[in-house]
Structure formats: structure tokens, C-alpha cells
Amino acid sequence: IYALGGQMAKTIDKTHIQMRMLNTGKGPAVRALRAQADKVLYQQEMKRVIEDEENLHIMQGMVDELIIEDNEVKGVRTNIGTEYLSKAVIITTGT
Incomplete structure (x- = not known):
């Protein structure tokens, strides 16, 4: 909200x-x-x-896995192999 x-x-x-x-x-x-x-x-x-919205970049895809290094989430990998690295990953439901 x-x-x-x-x-x-x-x-x-x-x-x-x-x-x-x-x-x-x-x-x-x-x-x-x-x-x-x-x-x-x-x-x-x-x-x-x-x-x-400034400084907001919208990417769309189906995430298949989290990229984890040294026991920390570093990003996500999509079903087509695209990797998005970030400081934070927010997992939500949605369509």
C-alpha cells in the first residue's frame, strides 16, 4: 500500500x-x-x-533458480538462461 x-x-x-x-x-x-x-x-x-518511475527498471521472465554464492543470494536465472544479478532479490507471487 x-x-x-x-x-x-x-x-x-x-x-x-x-x-x-x-x-x-x-x-x-x-x-x-x-x-x-x-x-x-x-x-x-x-x-x-x-x-x-525513475531508477526503476522492469524486467519480465520466469525465474527457474536463485544464484547463490557464499550462502548469499546474488541474483536469479530465468528459464531462457538470462541472469539478473542484484543486491537484493524479492520473491513474490504473481502472473
């Missing part, structure tokens, strides 16, 4: 088609704002923001 300066919230503000406050009849501790976004517009806006 806080990545890129709270960009998810900024993008939902731009692309929402419906917003509703939940639990308005209860105390403030349980109230929450629910938003529904236009899926295509949300994806397009987030893609634009990420691609325009």
Missing part, C-alpha cells in the same frame, strides 16, 4: 467507479472505505506510473 508513495490509493482515486463507507452505523474503529475500480483503467494507470 505504501510503495511508490501510496500509489495504489492515488490510482483508485483516479479510476474508481464506486466508493462506499462501510459500517457507518458503528464506531469509527470499524469503519472502512470500499472502492470498486474500472479494472482496465486501473491496470493502465498503474502500468504508466511504474514505467515512468
